[in-house]
Amino acid sequence: MSKGEIALVEWLRARFPADPARVPIGIGDDAAAVRLDSPLVAITTDMLLDGVHFDTERHGYELIGRKVMACSLSDCAAMACNPRAATVSVALPRTMAIEDVRELYEGIARIAEEYECSLVGGDTTSWAGRLAIDVAMLAEPMAPCGPVRRSTAVLGDTIFVSGPLGGSLAGRHLTFTPRIALARALAVDPALHAMMDISDGLSLDLFRLCRASGCAAELYADQLAKAISDDARAQAEQDGRSPLDHALSDGEDFELLVVGGQDLRKFKLLPVGAIRPCKPGADLMVISQPDGRREPLAPRGYEHLT
Amino acid sequence: MSKGEIALVEWLRARFPADPARVPIGIGDDAAAVRLDSPLVAITTDMLLDGVHFDTERHGYELIGRKVMACSLSDCAAMACNPRAATVSVALPRTMAIEDVRELYEGIARIAEEYECSLVGGDTTSWAGRLAIDVAMLAEPMAPCGPVRRSTAVLGDTIFVSGPLGGSLAGRHLTFTPRIALARALAVDPALHAMMDISDGLSLDLFRLCRASGCAAELYADQLAKAISDDARAQAEQDGRSPLDHALSDGEDFELLVVGGQDLRKFKLLPVGAIRPCKPGADLMVISQPDGRREPLAPRGYEHLT
Numbered sequence: 001m002s003k004g005e006i007a008l009v010e011w012l013r014a015r016f017p018a019d020p021a022r023v024p025i026g027i028g029d030d031a032a033a034v035r036l037d038s039p040l041v042a043i044t045t046d047m048l049l050d051g052v053h054f055d056t057e058r059h060g061y062e063l064i065g066r067k068v069m070a071c072s073l074s075d076c077a078a079m080a081c082n083p084r085a086a087t088v089s090v091a092l093p094r095t096m097a098i099e100d101v102r103e104l105y106e107g108i109a110r111i112a113e114e115y116e117c118s119l120v121g122g123d124t125t126s127w128a129g130r131l132a133i134d135v136a137m138l139a140e141p142m143a144p145c146g147p148v149r150r151s152t153a154v155l156g157d158t159i160f161v162s163g164p165l166g167g168s169l170a171g172r173h174l175t176f177t178p179r180i181a182l183a184r185a186l187a188v189d190p191a192l193h194a195m196m197d198i199s200d201g202l203s204l205d206l207f208r209l210c211r212a213s214g215c216a217a218e219l220y221a222d223q224l225a226k227a228i229s230d231d232a233r234a235q236a237e238q239d240g241r242s243p244l245d246h247a248l249s250d251g252e253d254f255e256l257l258v259v260g261g262q263d264l265r266k267f268k269l270l271p272v273g274a275i276r277p278c279k280p281g282a283d284l285m286v287i288s289q290p291d292g293r294r295e296p297l298a299p300r301g302y303e304h305l306t
Numbered sequence: 307m308s309k310g311e312i313a314l315v316e317w318l319r320a321r322f323p324a325d326p327a328r329v330p331i332g333i334g335d336d337a338a339a340v341r342l343d344s345p346l347v348a349i350t351t352d353m354l355l356d357g358v359h360f361d362t363e364r365h366g367y368e369l370i371g372r373k374v375m376a377c378s379l380s381d382c383a384a385m386a387c388n389p390r391a392a393t394v395s396v397a398l399p400r401t402m403a404i405e406d407v408r409e410l411y412e413g414i415a416r417i418a419e420e421y422e423c424s425l426v427g428g429d430t431t432s433w434a435g436r437l438a439i440d441v442a443m444l445a446e447p448m449a450p451c452g453p454v455r456r457s458t459a460v461l462g463d464t465i466f467v468s469g470p471l472g473g474s475l476a477g478r479h480l481t482f483t484p485r486i487a488l489a490r491a492l493a494v495d496p497a498l499h500a501m502m503d504i505s506d507g508l509s510l511d512l513f514r515l516c517r518a519s520g521c522a523a524e525l526y527a528d529q530l531a532k533a534i535s536d537d538a539r540a541q542a543e544q545d546g547r548s549p550l551d552h553a554l555s556d557g558e559d560f561e562l563l564v565v566g567g568q569d570l571r572k573f574k575l576l577p578v579g580a581i582r583p584c585k586p587g588a589d590l591m592v593i594s595q596p597d598g599r600r601e602p603l604a605p606r607g608y609e610h611l612t
Contacts, residue, residue: 041339
């Protein structure tokens, strides 16, 4: 066993002390053990890769660590579940300095503490390849009715987003706030019907929600215009694509896509459309202009497997 | 969204149907939900990398899929926990054929079914790098006393291994049987005190158990000789290292390291030594010969961070 590995695991155990009431077995055994409030547990996992989801040549390791946790926290918010515990597996480049590894875990630690999510274990490997990080996060439903799914949209529902979209690669993809607090408020409102997070672009994630719910969606161009981020507008000026196109397909927004009664607007959500019946042969998603013109909207966003 | 990704996720959902009683939310949402028997859940995670833990140039994808699951199943056995659910995150090389991806998941599916562990979710990403796979597995204690740890060895305990060691790279590292059935028998025996699996080599993993339990270990050379695998002997003939050296440090055995009363021998375990008091300045591990000679044993095995 190398001194590097002994030192790292001992540092991790000290940096991530386990609260025995919540985490009877923490870092250092073949498995961790977590005590939950109930026997229904949600689990979400995110694999983030150097050169795809972050860039070690440009981004600090602490921000990278923050992002890997924030992505899973966003999934917890999307399901209306409170994060409880996480494991972090890393494939470290053999050339990576131990100080950089610690900085990565420091970023993980800070956001984990902020959201009261215990780091309970993981796996530490090294190879000739680039940095890969996988987080598995355990969570519990925020409300007695259980996790909120993407498959339970209701005809006539309003479609909301929790914030402006597009252009997140300018920096927001590393620094975004997982919408845990908002999800806690939404989770106990009976007007909430379906939810997911926007990780691959609104047009692609809404497409998935429609497929899962067996419905179609109509987006209103005038409302969409108010859901375009400043980053999307700045990006559009540079690359000639439209700001709306950025908002619909850039991905990595990590805002919530919220579907339910229009009363949910009180949570400062941005309405962008409505849930419509799914008709055979018709477009699953359309954008309608104030003058009544309608254009089909194709799902375009971040493609994981091309 | 590419046709490849849509087709893969739909194939995965069909290939891994969720039992609604056990898995209220399966593949396809932001998180899965699993219903456990109790609110104490164990979680273990293993990151396996091409060129380190398997070799896509030489090993079939189905065997690779089998191995990633088997490693986590072995961790569950080591903690005396029944596997319940797993997530699998993959970083796929962009050049990997979709048929190979399916074959990988087929290997995962078969062993998951064999051990009644539901695949409930994961993450599918692709990049210019090599194949990386991370499994997170949820498990529940086999016995009411909870998970069995590596930190609870008792002075005078016998040290056992569940099978012969060394030379697993000849093939056993891909095809080994996770010792779930054995663990179930051991878990209800009060003579069982501590356990872990041998993943990085007996000398290294026993060293970890001694450190965690605050004890030392004496291994008996004559008993160790009976715990050397045929693979280790064959390997030794080729490379000139001793068979014992292979048995002590090759790693990837995935047998159980079992510590407890000598009565545990009835489970067909191989005794190899005894737990001794830890004395300041003395060696943590020694090998003693039948004639009384004692030699210190250094922890040597698979080094993750060098």
